[in-house]
Amino acid sequence: MLQKVFVTALLVVQLHLKHNYFSSLGHDDMTDIKSLNPPEARFPIGVGLKSQHYMDVLEGQPELAFFEVHAENYMMQGGNHIRFLEAIAEKYCLSVHGVGMSLGSAEGVDKTHLAKFKEVVDRYNPWLVSEHLAWSVHGGHYLNDLLPLPLNATTLAVVSENIDIVQDAIGRQIFVENPSTYVSFNTTDIPEPHFLNSLAKKTGCGVLLDVNNIYVSAKNNNIDAHAYLDEIAGEHVGEIHLAGHTVKEVGGSEVRIDDHGSHVVDDVWSLYQAAIIKFGPRPSLLEWDTNIPSFDVLMTEAKKAEAIMMNDSSDEEIRYGAA
């Protein structure tokens, strides 16, 4: 009898949450999401899609709300990667995450790269598009890394203009991710959370909050990760990233490297829990880009995020966009 009551209660909770999953969307957005035929996941948890896991996803059809792909990996016109992604996109929502737009470049964004980025966005109609608060291009040379920039009025104007250009070109809002940093600049006079809040206000972009990046930057630069979180305006946060990092000894000092190659550490899970308590439920993504594990390992991490969202969310509706 008790078991029957529990199962009934669970079904009621699931139906309520499923309703919230869609009802937080505006009417037009809801139409867009439904047209992508997402799985009926209870919570919006996703994982980064790696080619090693294409068959796990297609054959296993895991209970996930979305997959995130790096735009640059799908800028070609055809081939197996495109075919696999098209098959996966028939069953799941996608999030397109750029890593080469170089929003921090004073010389502006590369128009050729932007055109290819737009092609990917147009082809897959993802529910969310994101990029980084970083730079990676100078004089036409791509440096294959997400490099930090000083945060001040000058760079706020530069990054805002670049975001405007990208949003105008693709015709939709982008979400800007806080980077992992290893150094700080003497010319920074705007704290990073305030810089992100200002970008959102000035350009209408959203914030993709990577709690592992907050932790890595906080440890490397001796700041308080939870105080950082307190300064973020939650209404702009449309997605949260989780990932692992590594610890290296450099010149006698401990440095945390954001390599996405291991399990999320306990301190970052705590920060994620704090973010969910502070902001309410948000679509959350597990990134694992090096030392790729089996898909089961990724799912175990995703289930951990789901459990935190389930246990620590308020009744607030799940937010699928940013104010």
Ligand SMILES: [Fe+2]
């Ligand atoms: Fe991230």
